Amino acid sequence: MPADLTVTTNIDSLKKVHSRSKRDQIVQAAIKVFLENGYKATSMNRVAQEAGVIKATIYSHFKDKEQLFIAIIEELTVKKIDLNYEDLDPIMALSPDQFIDLISSKFSVLMNDPQYHRLFRLMVGESERFPELATIYVKTVILRGMDLATQYFDHHPELRIEDSAAMAHICAGSFVSLMAWQQVLGGNKLRPLEASRVKNMLRALICER
Amino acid sequence: MPADLTVTTNIDSLKKVHSRSKRDQIVQAAIKVFLENGYKATSMNRVAQEAGVIKATIYSHFKDKEQLFIAIIEELTVKKIDLNYEDLDPIMALSPDQFIDLISSKFSVLMNDPQYHRLFRLMVGESERFPELATIYVKTVILRGMDLATQYFDHHPELRIEDSAAMAHICAGSFVSLMAWQQVLGGNKLRPLEASRVKNMLRALICER
DNA sequence: GTCTATAATTAGATAGAC
DNA sequence: GTCTATCTAATTATAGAC
Incomplete structure (x- = not known):
């Protein structure tokens, strides 16, 4: 050598x-x-x-x-997940059906991303030791998504949603909690629940009134 | 001495x-x-x-x-939180309004219990290291609540719920995720969202169709 | 079962050469 | 900035007296 x-x-x-x-x-x-x-x-x-x-x-x-x-x-929140919706108009123009499909598909990505499940475990698990980091997560991830959905419902009075923010939370929370107990806690091995069923149920609740 | x-x-x-x-x-x-x-x-x-x-x-x-x-x-799951509903009839007899009030009040207790927030952090945070414990939690806590709500919607065809299990998840998941991002992650300091708003919105979705 | 004392390992962090 | 070597403190776990 x-x-x-x-x-x-x-x-x-x-x-x-x-x-x-x-x-x-x-x-x-x-x-x-x-x-x-x-x-x-x-x-x-x-x-x-x-x-x-x-x-x-x-x-x-x-x-x-x-x-x-x-x-x-x-790095994992501000620089990566950070959701920047510069062009809101095309989203606001979606039909309720299309909008539900959109957020459902967004969450499907997270549902199938083990790295995101680990980030979720880390954020929740360390939220008492590092409350400032939990705050960053809430600001850059949760509130962005919530704001988008709230605005959508505000722009669609024909849906007769009495409380846009509460409705936005119900939509987002249904998907996030699904990921939490199905993927993060392993409930999918005990009792699988497809995201599509949640999506269809949400659609029915919103559109068939 | x-x-x-x-x-x-x-x-x-x-x-x-x-x-x-x-x-x-x-x-x-x-x-x-x-x-x-x-x-x-x-x-x-x-x-x-x-x-x-x-x-x-x-x-x-x-x-x-x-x-x-x-x-x-x-000790914290099987022996303490374990929800045993021996007498289901009185619950099934509730009006939709009363039922929503019931599960809302159940979750309000958790929303205001710091010890439960810590159990949530621990279960989620350690769910990869101790998947068996996450399974215990899912069985004794999550599925019990889910089953109860599923049965309620099954017993009330007049509500025209197409998918009882999905609807049960939406109800429970909305409250759990509210606790998660408001209390566990501290979102209540950035943007408070009252459980009563979620409750009222859910009631409107279920009852006003 | 309970305590004293300690073994064995590993952690976070740093000093100093280059 | 990077590496060698090391310090200090804390950790899990156990052996042995009572």
Whole structure:
């Protein structure tokens, strides 16, 4: 094995590392480990191993474990899930049928995304230890979706919805709680309930009045 | 200080302890500490301190931390929350208005019980580490409530509910998810939504068709 | 069953060389 | 910024006296 080639490679990788990516490596590894194990059960050693760096490197990027955790939660909410509806008009123009289909399909994605189930476990599980993070989640994810649905019902007086915000909550809450007890808590193995049945029931409640 | 008196007292307390209560002391202390801190962040030292016993005593009653955790979850679900509706007839005889009031009042208790919020955090947060416990929770708590509501809608064809189970889920899920994002995640500080608004909206959806 | 004492491991975090 | 090596504190769990 040629020794100088090995040395060159090592120098190369060391140089490249400085460019930018080490921090991203750490964040991506931390996302994986925190989502799998929760806050307390995640060790900095495990994150370092997963990121392919040494533990001290993490501490040169993040003050402590708590700051690293805050960083990955913001990455997962503000930067990723954050729902930005710039163009509201096409959504407001949907028929009630189409609108129910839209939010149903949005939630179907979450229903089938194990990583989102883990984020849900993490947010709920750590909401007492990190109330500020729960607040970020409520603002960037929950209220955005709620606002959209509320506006839709406001724009459709022909549906005779007495309380748009309450109706928005019932729609969103029905899907979220379905994901919670079916996927997160494993109820689908005991008594499966299809999202389509919830969708059709909601449609009937809203449209057939 | 009279030495023999002290000895007598020690013997007394030792004898009394055998009677029964030490295990209960441990379980009650463990419930408090686990609910406050979650599984991983709970130390056996802390439980022992809270129970007023020494750590080794816990290990003489429970094989390890995991078995203690399983014991307290069963205490909190099977033995406590377990909903036993022996007499279904009076419930089935309720008017839709009264029935909505009933389940709304049931959930209002949970909405205002911080200990239940902590149990919710714990169940969801640890549902990947302890899927069997999540299953117990689904069986003893969720499915019981769901079955009751499903039966009610089955007994009331005049409501023209096409899918009783889906409707039961929408009712229960609306209240549970309300508790989740308002109380557990702290959304009530950002945008309060009263349970009564959800109740009234549900009533309108069910009754005014 | 209960306590004292301790073993064995692992955690978060840092000092210092480069 | 990165790595080697290490410190300190806390953890789960147990052995042995009573």
